[in-house]
Structure formats: structure tokens, C-alpha cells
Amino acid sequence: FQASRAASLLPQLLLRRRPAPAGAFALLARPASSASGGLPPLTTEIHPGIKRGAFSQLTDADLSAFEAIVGGDHVIKDADEVLSYNIDWLRICRGQGQLVLRPKTTEEVSAIVRHCNKRRLAVVPQGGNTGLVGGSVPLFDEIVISTSRMNSLLSIDPVSGVLVAEAGCVLEQLDREAASQGLMMPLDLGAKGSCQIGGNLATNAGGLRLLRYGSLRGTTLGLEAVLPTGQVLDCLTTLRKDNTGYDIKQLLIGSEGTLGIITKAAILCPARPKSVQLAFLGLDSFQAVLDTYRLARRSLGEILSAFEFIDSESMRAVKQNLGLSCPLGEHSFYVLAETSGSNETHDREKLDGFIESVMSMDGCATDGTVAQDAGQFAHLWSLRERIVESLLVDGYEYKYDVSLPLADIYRLVEHMRTRLDGRVIRTAGYGHLGDGNLHLNFTTPKFDAKVLELIEPHVFDWVRDRRGSVSAEHGLGLKKSQYIRHSKADFAVRVMAEVKRLLDPNGIMNPYKVLPDE
Amino acid sequence: YIHIINKADMAASKGLKILVGCKRVIDYAVKVRVKPDRSGVVTEGVKHSMNPFDEIAVEEAVRMKEKKLAGEAVAISVGPPQSQETLRTALAMGIDRAIHVEIPLAQLEKLQPIHVSKLLAKVCESEKPDLVILGKQAIDDDCNQTGQMLAALLDWPQATFASKIEPSQDSKQLRVTREVDGGLETIDVSVPAVVTSDLRLNEPRYATLPNIMKAKKKPLAKMSPDQLGVDLQPRQEVISVEDPPVRKAGAKVESVEDLVGKLREKGLVK
Numbered sequence: 001f002q003a004s005r006a007a008s009l010l011p012q013l014l015l016r017r018r019p020a021p022a023g024a025f026a027l028l029a030r031p032a033s034s035a036s037g038g039l040p041p042l043t044t045e046i047h048p049g050i051k052r053g054a055f056s057q058l059t060d061a062d063l064s065a066f067e068a069i070v071g072g073d074h075v076i077k078d079a080d081e082v083l084s085y086n087i088d089w090l091r092i093c094r095g096q097g098q099l100v101l102r103p104k105t106t107e108e109v110s111a112i113v114r115h116c117n118k119r120r121l122a123v124v125p126q127g128g129n130t131g132l133v134g135g136s137v138p139l140f141d142e143i144v145i146s147t148s149r150m151n152s153l154l155s156i157d158p159v160s161g162v163l164v165a166e167a168g169c170v171l172e173q174l175d176r177e178a179a180s181q182g183l184m185m186p187l188d189l190g191a192k193g194s195c196q197i198g199g200n201l202a203t204n205a206g207g208l209r210l211l212r213y214g215s216l217r218g219t220t221l222g223l224e225a226v227l228p229t230g231q232v233l234d235c236l237t238t239l240r241k242d243n244t245g246y247d248i249k250q251l252l253i254g255s256e257g258t259l260g261i262i263t264k265a266a267i268l269c270p271a272r273p274k275s276v277q278l279a280f281l282g283l284d285s286f287q288a289v290l291d292t293y294r295l296a297r298r299s300l301g302e303i304l305s306a307f308e309f310i311d312s313e314s315m316r317a318v319k320q321n322l323g324l325s326c327p328l329g330e331h332s333f334y335v336l337a338e339t340s341g342s343n344e345t346h347d348r349e350k351l352d353g354f355i356e357s358v359m360s361m362d363g364c365a366t367d368g369t370v371a372q373d374a375g376q377f378a379h380l381w382s383l384r385e386r387i388v389e390s391l392l393v394d395g396y397e398y399k400y401d402v403s404l405p406l407a408d409i410y411r412l413v414e415h416m417r418t419r420l421d422g423r424v425i426r427t428a429g430y431g432h433l434g435d436g437n438l439h440l441n442f443t444t445p446k447f448d449a450k451v452l453e454l455i456e457p458h459v460f461d462w463v464r465d466r467r468g469s470v471s472a473e474h475g476l477g478l479k480k481s482q483y484i485r486h487s488k489a490d491f492a493v494r495v496m497a498e499v500k501r502l503l504d505p506n507g508i509m510n511p512y513k514v515l516p517d518e
Numbered sequence: 519y520i521h522i523i524n525k526a527d528m529a530a531s532k533g534l535k536i537l538v539g540c541k542r543v544i545d546y547a548v549k550v551r552v553k554p555d556r557s558g559v560v561t562e563g564v565k566h567s568m569n570p571f572d573e574i575a576v577e578e579a580v581r582m583k584e585k586k587l588a589g590e591a592v593a594i595s596v597g598p599p600q601s602q603e604t605l606r607t608a609l610a611m612g613i614d615r616a617i618h619v620e621i622p623l624a625q626l627e628k629l630q631p632i633h634v635s636k637l638l639a640k641v642c643e644s645e646k647p648d649l650v651i652l653g654k655q656a657i658d659d660d661c662n663q664t665g666q667m668l669a670a671l672l673d674w675p676q677a678t679f680a681s682k683i684e685p686s687q688d689s690k691q692l693r694v695t696r697e698v699d700g701g702l703e704t705i706d707v708s709v710p711a712v713v714t715s716d717l718r719l720n721e722p723r724y725a726t727l728p729n730i731m732k733a734k735k736k737p738l739a740k741m742s743p744d745q746l747g748v749d750l751q752p753r754q755e756v757i758s759v760e761d762p763p764v765r766k767a768g769a770k771v772e773s774v775e776d777l778v779g780k781l782r783e784k785g786l787v788k
Contacts, residue, residue, distance in 0.1 A: 274563055281727075327724035348603075352734075355727055368727040372607045373567035374547030376724060 041447070043093045043139050043478070052140045053511050055122040058099060062119060066101055069111045074149065076100040085144045088137045089130045089191075090397060092447075093478065095138030097124070104149045106224060106232060106263040112145060113261065113509075114230025122508050125257040127168065127199030130191035132399055135256045135477025136199065139512045145261060147198050154264070156181050161269045162221060162238040167198025167262045183269040186213040190385040198262040204254035206473035208385075211434035212305040212340065213270055216253055223249045224264035228504035238266045251499060256475045257510040259503050273305070273340035275347045279355060280380045282331035282367035286410040289333050292358055293406075293433055296337050299354040303347055305340035307434035309333055311413065314387045314428040317443075321393035322386055324379075328367050335433075336384055387430055387439075394425045394443035398455055401431075402438050403469035409438045412462060416440065419458070423451050437472040460486045476514045484516060533589030534709065536579045537647035538613065539638065540572040540595045542604040543658045556758045558627060559658075568604045571653025573611075575715040577722040578683060579651055580612035587685065588649070590614050594641060596634050598626055602738065609733035610725035616738045617641060619746070628752035631659075633743075635667035640746040642672060647710065649692070654679055654714040665714035675707040679716040 044050065066075050076082055077099055086095040103109045116123050122142040129136050138144060150168035157163075158181040165174055172192040175185040187200065189207035199205075201223060204216050213219065222237035235249045252259055283289055289309050296304055312332050318324050328334065337354070341347040351370065359366065371377040391397050404412060413429035420427060424442045431439040440459070444451055460470045464486040471480050471487075484493055497515055500507075544550060545565040553560055568576075582588035593608035594617040595601040605616035619637050621629055642650065655662035669676035677683075677694035681702065686693040691706045697716045707713075725733075743750050771777045781787045 327726075352730075356731065359727060359731065366727075369724040370727070370730055372610075372725055373570075373573075374545045374565065375570075378547070 040087060040091045040094045043095055043134065043137075046092075046447075047139075047478075050139065050512055050517070053122060053507060054120075055142075055508065055511075056120045058121065058141065058143070062115070062121065063099075065115050066099075066112065069108050069115075070101055070103050074102040074104075076102065082144075085126060085129070085146065086137055088132075088134050090132055090392070090399065092396070093134040093137050093139075095124075096141050097138035097144050098141050100144040100146055102146045102149050106150075106226065109145065109150075109226045109261055109263055110230050110232050112230075113226050113228065116143065116508055117229050117506055120506050120508065122511050124510050125198075125202070125261040127196035127202070128170065128191065128194040130195045131199065131203060131256075131477060132401070132474045133471070133477025133479040135203070135475055135510070135513050139478065142511070147196060147261070147263070150198075150263060151196075153177050156183065156269075157238070158182060160238065160240070161271070162266055163269050164236070164238065164264065164266045165197055166264055167201075168196050171195050171197060171200060178269050179272055182272050184272040186219040186267065186270055187216060190388060197265055197267070201253050201262050201265055202255060202257045203475045204473070206432065206435065206437065208306050208308065208432065210432065210473075211307060216267075217250060219268045220249065220253060220265060221268050222266040223252060223262055225249075225252050225260040225262045227260045228506070228509040232263075233260065236264050236266055240268065251503075254475070256477060256514050258500065258514045260509065271342070274342050275340070275344035276305070276377070277339045277347055277351050278371040278377050278380055279335075279337045279351060280328065280369050280371070280383075281335045281337070281358065282328040283333045283335060284331055286333060289335055289410075289433065290406055291361060292335055292337075295357050295361065296354060299357055300337070300339055300350055303339040303341040303350060304337065304434075306336065306338040308336040308384050308431065309433040310336070310384055310387065310430040311410075311428065313426050314391075314430045315383065317390040317394070317426060317428060318383055318387055321390040324383060324386065324390075326383060327369055327380075331367060334383070336380065384430065387428065388441075391426075391428060391441050391443050395445040396443065396447045398442040398444075398452065399474075400438075400440040400455075400459055401472050401474040402440065402459075402463045403436050403472040404438060404463060404466055405468070406433070406436055408466050408468070409433070409436070412438065412459070413440060415462065416442070416455070416459060420451065420454055423448070423454065432472075435472070457483065457486075463487075478513050481512075481514055481516050484514075533586060534582070534648040535646070536582060536588045536591045537638075537642065537645060537650045538572070538575050538579045538591060538593045538608065539650070539652040539664070540576060540593050540601075540604050540608050541569040541653070541656050542566050542595065542597050542601045543569045543656055546570055546657055552759055552761050556760060558756065558759050566600065566604075568607050569653050569656045569658075571655060571657075571715050571717070573607075573653075573722040574717070574719050575651040575653050576608045576611050576613060577720045578715060580723070581720060582683070583612065592617060592645060592647070594619065594638065596629070596637050597621055598623060605738055606733050607725060609736045609738075610730045611723060612729065613736075615736055617645075617741060618738060619741045619743065621743065621750070625743075625750050627756075629750065630752065630754060631661050631663035631667055632753060633748065633750050635664050635671055636748045637743060637746055638664070638668050639671040640748060641741070642668075649709055650674075650712045652712065652714050654716050662714075665712050669712040672710075672712070674710050674712055676712045676714075677705055677707045678714040680713050681716050681718040683713060683719070 082100055085100045086097050101112055124138050124142045124144050126136045126144050126146050147168035150166040152166045154164040161183050163178055178184050187207045188209050201216055222235050224236040225233045227233050293307055296307055315326055339347050339351055371380055417427040424444050426443055428441045431437050460483045463470050469487045470483045545567045548565050551560045579591040583591050591613045592615055593605055593613040595605050596619040602618055605618055609616055652665040665678055666676055679697045680694045681697045682695035684693050686706045691708045693706050696703045
């Protein structure tokens with residue numbers, strides 16, 4: 001189909017609504033799986049080496065206890081319903097969980113976890129289930145604790161910019177609420193239509209605007225969580241500065257649900273920019289991309305809010321698989337440079353200066369455009385935000401997310417492309433150039449163990465040898481836990497294990513994830 | 519006012535001169551809010567851009583130039599100082615030069631299609647275009663009047679809601695396909711004429727960087743309503759502007775009996 005602008009314009013003009021979010025996840029019907037019968041293979045089949053921990057089995061008495069806590073309506077046992085909670089967004093994992101609980105309050109979560117800890121029942125906290133490393137779904141028969149019903153916005157302070165919300169609030173909805181107060185959420189990612197703030201914190205999600213607003217480690221002022229023993233940890237403060245003791249919330253942020261279940265968060269929201277501009281450039285070498293980035297930092301400086309790069313293979317995927325149109329000709333690379341500021345005239349002037357420099361610099365961009373209205377803005381961003389979705393259409397996707405020194409970023413893509421030549425449909429490289437974060441993806445029509453062997457651990461070794469990170473922002477989850485020592489010293493990993501043992505003595509909280517089994 | 523054009527074969531002539539109207543409106547993606555005093559909507563600090571139908575009009579003019587049907591394309595905007603940005607967008611899409619009829623802020627809120635069409639008619643007297651293309655309506659007032667009023671003032675033929683513009687069979691006129699309630703209507707109009715653009719006329723292009731840079735150097739002339747001798751006295755007074763009524767939540771019923779009962783309650787069935 002041709003997703004022409006006119007065709008998408010018509011319903012919006014008639015209804016005068018905001019254009020549909022560029023985030024792929026909210027709109028996408030789950031893509032057909034590569035495996036038989038449309039279901040992904042059981043994770044235990046793909047990872048036969050992982051053994052079920054010494055956890056108890058679910059009994060009727062447990063079910064009654066849960067029903068007493070959350071009410072019969074929110075204890076899900078029906079196999080068909082439970083299935084969707086067992087499959088991750090990428091459809092590369094399928095767990096064997098038999099039970100899903102949907103609590104409404106922190107007290108309910110606490111009661112559930114206390115019971116599970118006493119009974120030694122393993123649990124998996126789950127928010128929007130948009131994680132990309134298999135961290136949010138069961139492996140065996142872990143009980144899924146879904147935060148979806150804990151979706152109240154508790155407060156927004158328009159003066160301080162502090163937003164307090166329950167963990168199950170969807171990111172995009174929080175951003176809309178913040179907008180009504182002239183604020184914005186400090187992070188933005190393609191999954192915004194489905195991901196929940198609790199999950200964002202648990203994974204220390206990065207996203208498109210980390211370049212400008214920093215990471216959740218800085219913008220989260222406080223949180224409330226239920227620890228694996230069932231105790232409620234109340235670190236929910238709205239203070240900007242509070243140096244009283246150890247900052248325990250930092251342990252939970254990025255712990256991927258292995259140290260507790262986050263139930264509430266207080267986020268510092270920046271002012272919503274009055275003027276957002278977007279330049280989309282076509283370049284013909286990666287060096288030109290790096291030069292353009294340097295130029296952007298110099299001439300756009302404090303108003304630069306995003307700098308993303310896309311390679312020609314990723315653009316081809318978006319055009320072929322989703323039918324999106326690119327306003328520029330064929331180029332080896334494309335760059336999205338976004339500015340956010342408080343004064344349109346001032347920002348336009350700066351952007352004009354940047355464009356003039358870019359066009360006069362040798363070997364830099366010769367082809368490009370600047371979004372003239374919100375429709376063009378959304379369309380250009382969709383060319384970047386929907387790459388993941390477009391790659392899934394190929395069949396099976398092998399996803400990698402690494403941090404590397406800027407000069408090495410595309411070397412890895414070229415190296416792997418050569419290594420996998422003829423074995424994959426495509427090797428796509430794109431990502432948050434400003435953060436030194438490459439998203440590297442390979443696609444095949446169906447899962448191919450030989451292809452996986454060619455990729456791992458080679459790609460991780462390559463990254464380790466250049467002192468990069470094997471997981472820049474997606475986390476370790478299930479899929480990368482064995483590679484933690486590629487980017488962290490052994491002793492550091494042992495200290496992490498101590499912390500885990502301290503907070504989760506029975507090991508019930510999201511087992512098999514993040515830390516390698518010892 | 520009568521303007522006679524050499525009715526020679528259009529393809530052989532040096533092309534039509536086109537005047538395109540562009541209006542600066544609140545961006546269609548913005549959630550519009552009514553002012554607390556209900557005198558209008560909030561425009562301060564809100565993102566504005568070119569009326570989408572005018573973008574389509576600009577695109578059509580540029581395409582006609584590319585097809586050599588048109589020789590020169592001029593964009594015109596009636597509005598506040600910021601309308602210049604709207605004109606720069608038109609220039610960046612390929613328009614040759616622009617005219618800005620600047621309206622002081624005090625009179626802006628009371629400006630109506632009757633005033634705009636009179637201003638445009640005056641400009642047509644001096645510019646003498648062969649074709650005026652306007653967006654069929656602006657997305658802020660949804661009036662759908664300016665094109666029609668302009669044609670009447672100039673006593674020119676009009677072809678509104680155009681989804682296609684091409685030379686007629688004998689190349690002496692323009693063949694315009696119009697979107698009407700019953701389907702499509704095709705008419706031939708002689709030039710000079712006024713055409714208004716509808717959604718399916720074309721898909722506007724993105725402004726490329728080289729054109730954005732060139733646009734800064736293209737001529738942009740300023741005019742005032744006084745210079746054009748048009749009186750901007752408002753003919754209408756806006757009494758109040760309100761939000762549409764909030765949609766009430768529906769109710770689910772369990773059975774047909776319940777449904778009938780509820781319908782009876784509301785007096786919808788006897």
C-alpha cells in the first residue's frame with residue numbers, strides 16, 4: 001500500500017485530531033511469527049541449558065490467596081489470555097507462565113510478593129511488555145505480575161515540573177498530561193504508545209532525546225517499589241536535591257525487575273519547547289555523518305535535542321516493508337537533527353546557519369529538507385521510529401544495541417555485513433549517533449541457529465575489544481545476561497550478585513535475567 | 519475589470535502567470551483551545567503553518583511551471599508579520615516571488631473572506647495573473663468563500679474543489695475536474711480564472727535544502743490594505759466561541775429487553 005501524505009492527511013483534516021503517534025508499538029498488530037503455527041518457539045527450546053530454579057509449584061491455595069488480594073476478576077488463568085503475557089514484543093520468546101495477576105495498588109503488589117516470597121514462587125514483573133531482550137516474560141512457570149491497572153497520574157506541579165505517577169502509566173499518556181501543563185516527559189522512544197513508566201525506569205530506557213534531557217538516572221527524583229520480600233521501599237520524593245544517605249533508587253533503576261517491582265515514580269519534567277525544528281539530511285559517507293554531528297554540536301549547541309542516523313539498508317526496509325516514502329534521493333546515510341527551544345525565530349536562525357555550514361562543507365550533506373509543518377515532522381520521524389517494525393516484516397530479527405567510540409560505529413556494521421553476506425536478508429545499522437549508540441539488526445525469513453552462531457559471541461567480542469558496551473540501552477534481560485562480563489569487570493559482577501542476594505534471598509524476582517547463572 | 523489574454527495555443531505561449539494564495543493558520547496537528555473569555559481560540563505561542571489546502575495550491579502552481587504550462591508563479595498572503603514565514607515556505611517549494619499584504623494585529627481577528635477577496639482582487643488588477651489558485655477553505659474558519667468571492671469581484675470564471683487541472687482538448691482553456699457530492703465533475707474554463715484546490719489535487723513536496731537557501735534571496739514585496747484602497751471594516755461580529763459539547767459516555771446494556779427499556783425511558787420509542 002502507498003501511505004501517501006494526502007491519504008493520511010484527509011482523516012486528520014476531517015477530524016482535527018493529533019496525527020497518530022509515530023510510535024510503532026501502539027498501532028502495530030503483532031507481526032506473524034517465524035515459527036510453526038504462528039507462535040514463537042518456547043524459550044526453553046532455544047535455551048535448553050537453562051534449568052528451572054528450585055521454586056515451588058502453584059497450588060489451589062495460592063490461587064485462593066491471590067484471589068483474596070486482587071479479586072477474582074484480576075487473576076487470569078485462562079490459557080489463551082495468559083499466552084499473550086508469555087510472548088515478548090519481538091516474538092522471539094515464549095514462556096510457560098500459567099498465571100497473571102493484575103493488582104491495582106502498591107498494597108496489593110506487596111501482599112502478592114510477600115506471599116510468593118514465603119512460598120518460594122517465582123514472579124516476573126511486566127509493564128507494557130515492549131522490552132527487546134526477553135526480560136519481561138516468563139521462561140518457565142513464573143507468575144506474571146502486571147502493572148497495567150496501576151495507571152493513575154498522581155500529580156503534576158507546573159512550577160517545579162515534577163510529575164508523580166503510578167508505574168503502569170503509559171509513557172505517551174503521561175507526555176500528553178505533561179503537555180497540558182506546558183511540560184514534557186524527559187524521554188521519548190518508539191514504544192511510547194505502549195510502554196509504561198515503571199518499565200522505563202526498570203530498564204533505564206534511553207530513547208531519542210537522551211542527548212538533550214539526560215537519562216532517567218538523572219531525571220527520576222524518587223520512586224516507590226515493592227522489594228522481593230514484599231516490603232514497600234518508599235523513596236518517593238519530589239525534591240530536586242536530597243543527599244541524605246545512599247541513593248537506593250539508583251539500584252532499582254536499570255535493574256530490569258530483578259531487585260523489586262517499581263510501583264510509583266516522581267519524574268522531573270522539562271518545559272515543553274515552544275519551537276521544535278527538524279532537519280533531514282542525505283549523506284554519502286559515515287565520515288560525513290560524523291562531520292555533520294560535529295557541526296550540529298557547534299552551530300546548534302544548546303538547542304540540539306536529537307541526532308539520529310539511518311543507513312541505506314534501514315531506509316530500504318522502511319520503504320519496501322512499510323511503504324513509507326522518503327523525500328530525499330538514494331544516499332548511503334540519512335541524518336535527523338532536531339532542535340527544541342523557547343523561541344522560534346531564534347531557533348530558525350540557528351538552524352539556517354547550521355544548514356548553510358552543512359551545505360558548504362566539503363563532502364557533507366547536499367540533499368536535505370527541513371520539516372515545514374507538523375505533518376512533515378511526524379512523517380520524517382516515522383522513517384526512523386518505524387525501522388524496528390519494518391525489519392520484523394522480513395521474518396525473524398536478531399537485535400543488537402551497543403555503545404562504541406563514534407569512529408567505530410559503522411565499522412562494526414560493515415564488518416558484520418561482510419561476515420553474514422548471503423546468510424541474511426539484510427544487515428541494518430542506525431541509531432542514536434549523539435549517544436554513541438548503534439542499533440545493529442539482521443533479518444532472516446525464519447530463525448536460523450547457524451546465523452545466530454555467526455553473530456554471537458563474535459559481535460560482543462568485537463565490542464568488548466573496543467571497550468564498548470554490549471547493551472547500550474536495551475538491557476541484558478534473558479538474551480544478554482551471559483555477556484555481562486564483556487562490559488563489566490568480574491568483581492563488579494560479583495558485587496551485583498551480593499546485592500541481589502541481599503534484596504532477594506529466595507531469588508524469586510524475575511529469575512534467569514540480567515545476572516548470569518553461577 | 520476585464521483582462522483579455524492572447525487566446526493562442528497555451529502550450530506554445532510563454533505560459534500562464536499564476537497567483538497563489540497562502541494563509542497562515544494554526545497547524546492542523548495542534549489541539550485548539552478556546553480562550554477563557556470565549557472571544558476566540560488561543561493563538562499565542564501556538565504552532566502555526568501554511569493552510570494544508572494552500573500547500574496543495576502552491577504545489578500545483580510549481581508543477582504547472584515544471585510542465586511549462588505556467589511561466590511565473592507568485593505567492594500572496596494576507597496576514598500578520600509572521601505570514602512572511604509562510605511565504606518563505608512557498609518560495610522554498612519553488613514559487614518565484616511573494617507578496618505580503620500586512621494586516622495590523624488589531625484588525626487581524628476581524629478579517630473576513632470578503633476583505634481578503636477584495637484585497638486579492640486589487641492585487642490582481644496590478645499583477646494581471648492568468649490563473650489564481652487558492653486553497654478551497656482555511657482550516658481555521660472553514661469558510662470556503664474567498665475563491666468564490668474573488669471570482670465574482672473580478673467577474674472571472676471559477677472552478678472550485680479542483681482535483682485535477684490540465685489544458686482543455688483544444689489547449690485554449692483549462693479543463694478542471696471538480697470533487698462534488700455526486701462524484702467528479704469536469705468543466706472547461708477560460709482564463710483568466712479562479713481555481714480552488716481540493717485534497718486530492720496533489721501531494722505537496724518537501725522543501726529541499728538548496729531551495730530553502732534560495733528562497734531567502736527571492737523577492738518578497740510588502741503592501742498595506744491602505745495602499746490597495748480596501749476598507750477592512752468588519753461586517754460580522756463574533757459573539758462567542760465555545761468548545762463543542764463534551765461527548766457523553768455511552769452505556770452498555772445486557773439484553774434486548776434492557777435496550778428497549780432504555781429507549782422507552784428516553785422517549786425514543788413508544
